[in-house]
Amino acid sequence: MAKQADLDDFLVPYFDEGKKKDPFSLDHFDPRAKPFSNGSKDADRARLSEIGLLLDNLQERLHAQRKRRVLLVLQGMDTSGKDGTIRAVFHEVDPLGLRIVPFKAPTPVELAHDFLWRVHSQAPAAGELTIFNRSHYEDLLVPTVHGELDADAFQKRCCHIRQFEEMLAYSGTTIVKCMLHISKDEQRARLQARIDDPLKHWKFDVSDLEARKQWDAYQSAYRDALAATSTEYAPWYVIPADSKTHRNVMVGELLLRTLDGLKLEYPPAKESLKGVKVE
Amino acid sequence: MAKQADLDDFLVPYFDEGKKKDPFSLDHFDPRAKPFSNGSKDADRARLSEIGLLLDNLQERLHAQRKRRVLLVLQGMDTSGKDGTIRAVFHEVDPLGLRIVPFKAPTPVELAHDFLWRVHSQAPAAGELTIFNRSHYEDLLVPTVHGELDADAFQKRCCHIRQFEEMLAYSGTTIVKCMLHISKDEQRARLQARIDDPLKHWKFDVSDLEARKQWDAYQSAYRDALAATSTEYAPWYVIPADSKTHRNVMVGELLLRTLDGLKLEYPPAKESLKGVKVE
Numbered sequence: 263m264a265k266q267a268d269l270d271d272f273l274v275p276y277f278d279e280g281k282k283k284d285p286f287s288l289d290h291f292d293p294r295a296k297p298f299s300n301g302s303k304d305a306d307r308a309r310l311s312e313i314g315l316l317l318d319n320l321q322e323r324l325h326a327q328r329k330r331r332v333l334l335v336l337q338g339m340d341t342s343g344k345d346g347t348i349r350a351v352f353h354e355v356d357p358l359g360l361r362i363v364p365f366k367a368p369t370p371v372e373l374a375h376d377f378l379w380r381v382h383s384q385a386p387a388a389g390e391l392t393i394f395n396r397s398h399y400e401d402l403l404v405p406t407v408h409g410e411l412d413a414d415a416f417q418k419r420c421c422h423i424r425q426f427e428e429m430l431a432y433s434g435t436t437i438v439k440c441m442l443h444i445s446k447d448e449q450r451a452r453l454q455a456r457i458d459d460p461l462k463h464w465k466f467d468v469s470d471l472e473a474r475k476q477w478d479a480y481q482s483a484y485r486d487a488l489a490a491t492s493t494e495y496a497p498w499y500v501i502p503a504d505s506k507t508h509r510n511v512m513v514g515e516l517l518l519r520t521l522d523g524l525k526l527e528y529p530p531a532k533e534s535l536k537g538v539k540v541e
Numbered sequence: 542m543a544k545q546a547d548l549d550d551f552l553v554p555y556f557d558e559g560k561k562k563d564p565f566s567l568d569h570f571d572p573r574a575k576p577f578s579n580g581s582k583d584a585d586r587a588r589l590s591e592i593g594l595l596l597d598n599l600q601e602r603l604h605a606q607r608k609r610r611v612l613l614v615l616q617g618m619d620t621s622g623k624d625g626t627i628r629a630v631f632h633e634v635d636p637l638g639l640r641i642v643p644f645k646a647p648t649p650v651e652l653a654h655d656f657l658w659r660v661h662s663q664a665p666a667a668g669e670l671t672i673f674n675r676s677h678y679e680d681l682l683v684p685t686v687h688g689e690l691d692a693d694a695f696q697k698r699c700c701h702i703r704q705f706e707e708m709l710a711y712s713g714t715t716i717v718k719c720m721l722h723i724s725k726d727e728q729r730a731r732l733q734a735r736i737d738d739p740l741k742h743w744k745f746d747v748s749d750l751e752a753r754k755q756w757d758a759y760q761s762a763y764r765d766a767l768a769a770t771s772t773e774y775a776p777w778y779v780i781p782a783d784s785k786t787h788r789n790v791m792v793g794e795l796l797l798r799t800l801d802g803l804k805l806e807y808p809p810a811k812e813s814l815k816g817v818k819v820e
Contacts (some may be wrong), residue, residue, distance in 0.1 A: 326743040349635050356628050357641055358674070364637070395637070453819045460810030464605040471819065531739030540732045540750065 268297060269516055272499045274492035277424065286489045288481055291500045293445040296508040298515055306507040313514035314354030320518075321359045321391050323526035328389035330524055331435040334517065335394045337403075338442030339480060340470045341452035342503055344395050347442065350510040351517065352393075361386065365396040367404075377401040377419070378426050385430060398423060399487055406483045407476050420490035431495035438520050439496060440513055441488060442503040446477055547576060548795055551778045553771035556703065565768045567760055570779045572724040575787040577794055585786040592793035593633030599797075600638045600670050602805035607668035609803055610714040613796065614673045616682075617721030618759060619749045620731035621782055623674050626721065629789040630796065631672070640665065644675040646683075656680040656698065657705050664709060677702060678766055685762045686755050699769035710774035717799050718775060719792055720767060721782040725756050 275286055300309050324330060336344045352360055363384045372380045378398055386392035402419050405411040411419065427437055444452075453470060456462040473480065492498035499516060503509040554565055579588050603609060615623045631639055642663045651659045657677055665671035681698050684690040690698065706716055723731075732749060735741040752759065771777035778795060782788040 345635075345637055348637060352636060353632075356624075357631060357636055357639060358624055358627060358643070360636060362636055450819045457814050457817050457819065461807050463811045463814055464808045466811070466814060468813070471817075474819070528740050529743045532742045532745070534747070535736050535742055535745060538736050538750075540729045540736065540753070 269499070269512075269519060271297075272501065272512075274488045274498040274500060276493055276497070277420075277490055286485060288443065288485050288488075288500065291443055291502060293443045293448065293502050293504045295502040296505050297502065298512040299505070299508050300511070303507050306511045310350060310507075310510055310514055311354070313511070313518050314351070316518055317352070317514070317521065318354045318356060320521040320524075320526055321355050323528055324391060324521065324524070325356075325359045325389045326528050327526055329434065330526070331386040331388055331430075331433075332391045332521065332524075333386050333394065333430070333435055333437045334392070335397045335399070335437070335439040336442065337397060337399050337439070337484075338503065339444060339449060339477075340473055341449050341456075342442035342444045343506060343509055344442060346506060347440075347510055347513050348393055348395060350506075351514045355391070359389075359391055361390055361392045363392060363394050365394065365398075365400060368401070378422065382426070386435060388434070398426075399491075402487050403480065403483045406486075407479045416486065417490065420487065423491050424493060424496075427491070427493065427496035436520060436524060437496040438516060439492075439498045440501050440516065441484060441498060442509060443500050444503045448504040449474065449477075548778070548791075548798060550576075551780065551791075553767045553777040553779060555772055555776070556699075556769055565764065567722065567764050567767075567779065570722055570781060572722045572727065572781050573783045574781040575784050576781065577791040578784070578787050579790070582786050585790045589629060589786070589790055589793055590633070592790070592797050593630070595797055596631070596793070596800065597633045597635060599800040599803075599805055600634050602807055603670060603800070603803070604635075604638045604668045605807050606805055608713065609805070610665035610667055610709075610712075611670045611800065611803075612665050612673065612709070612714055612716045613671070614676045614678070614716065614718040615721065616676060616678050616718070616763075617782065618723060618728060618756075619752055620728050620735075621721035621723045622785055622788055623721060625785060626719075626789055626792050627672055627674060629785075630793045634670070638668075638670055640669055640671045642671060642673050644673065644677075644679060647680065657701065661705070665714060667713070677705075678770075681766050682759065682762045685765075686758045695765065696769065699766065702770050703772060703775075706770070706772065706775035715799060715803060716775040717795060718771075718777045719780050719795065720763060720777060721788060722779050723782045727783040728753065728756075 272291065300306050324332060336347060338344055348362060365380070368377075368380065381394075381398040384392070384394070402411070402416065402423070406416055431437055453466075453474065456466045488498045488500075501509055501512050501516075551570065579585050603611065615626060617623055627641060644659070647656075647659065660673075660677040663671070663673070681690070681695065681702070685695055710716055732745075732753065735745045767777045767779075780788055780791050780795075
């Protein structure tokens with residue numbers, strides 16, 4: 263249980279209107295750290311298998327009960343490992359109980375609506391475990407870095423996000439948000455690896471290099487976004503993610519703690535089925 | 542390659558306007574047969590793991606290429622194993638490349654539209670592998686058994702389905718349709734097992750017993766539906782499914798042959814990336 267207590271050391275302090283100027287910094291979190299490692303990659307992989315089976319069982323209960331909704335939001339710089347995390351952590355979970363929603367750059371139709379429109383329609387239903395691979399936070403980060411959102415508009419958007427997430431939570435949705443935190447050096451290595459392998463060119467877009475040039479602006483936008491939208495009902499966690507195995511184990515532990523906390527039980531047996539013989 | 546040839550023995554003869562009266566019968570297919578078994582359950586499981594890895598690679602190419610679309614339609618009586626097939630066959634496939642669409646009884650909004658409306662909106666996009674867990678065929682089978690669709694209306698709906706599927710195929714969608722074929726005895730055993738295990742009551746609805754009473758009507762509706770909608774561009778296969786491991790291997794072999802046939806390649810390397818060094 264010691265580990266579970268530690269997860270809270272990676273929780274972004276909750277937004278507090280009165281303390282807007284509180285110094286929260288991503289620098290407090292070392293992307294290379296492995297606080298949830300079990301000592302070796304093999305031990306981490308073994309633990310991840312264990313977590314996978316537990317998550318599978320919890321997800322079945324969630325699905326059987328059809329009461330709660332669970333939403334995992336994954337954010338992070340390019341190559342931070344959003345896709346890899348989903349694959350590794352949920353490998354054992356029944357695909358029938360999982361819905362993965364990737365958010366790309368908004369289409370013209372999406373842009374013709376408010377920024378939460380396309381997100382709301384993808385919110386999890388009762389009994390569903392939904393993963394947002396990128397999310398409404400892109401619509402906060404990208405326009406900020408591109409200079410299309412000034413400080414007031416940024417805070418207004420954060421306010422709308424808090425209200426939206428509070429409404430989801432109030433309606434029975436458990437929300438967990440993870441920022442996969444990699445170092446600039448690690449991103450260089452991962453981008454270079456994609457460039458050096460022609461079979462991976464399809465994963466690569468020249469705009470990735472443009473975004474990398476704005477690394478500091480993105481980090482600063484992330485800091486402000488996390489500080490303004492980490493709440494009791496939709497907390498943000500910073501996941502040290504330079505090590506892929508560590509990243510997977512830590513996200514797995516977090517999900518496990520979250521689902522465990524819901525005290526999910528199978529629905530009671532149906533009395534009407536007692537002794538029924540199928541003809 | 543001998544096996545692959547055999548798959549065609551389970552292909553429902555293509556619809557032919559001129560030969561409407563052709564005797565096609567589900568009785569030709571023994572639900573207990575295991576024509577694709579490798580000799581033992583263990584050998585079947587080993588083959589399925591192999592298939593899983595191959596499908597994973599093929600799906601990655603499909604995704605990388607973003608040209609073709611693939612649609613697998615799964616139909617079958619209650620307990621025939623649609624959920625189990627999806628889980629077993631696609632266990633190794635990256636969940637990011639897979640979209641599973643369950644179709645339940647239509648909602649009032651869905652019923653307010655034509656029967657293909659809700660289906661069309663879920664059709665796969667370029668690079669996607671989509672699985673329909675039940676499908677537009679429910680809207681053919683259920684109303685027929687309930688006496689709400691007469692022979693003419695039934696044939697009209699089949700015609701609309703053929704035209705719809707032809708349009709999808711013409712637009713780059715590869716369609717494969719599987720009917721998971723179980724025996725009435727096997728269904729009895731599976732329903733009874735659900736009743737006898739209180740933890741499985743949530744999977745059970747009394748209406749399942751009502752549908753079972755109409756077993757013969759459903760079999761006959763299936764026969765007519767398959768006969769009228771198996772086409773070169775959207776063929777139906779009958780999968781002997783009393784044995785779960787056999788069912789999984791056979792659906793896996795079929796998908797493998799289908800994806801293999803698409804000659805999926807990674808997109809060519811981008812010349813512009815040659816020698817690029819990330820700063």
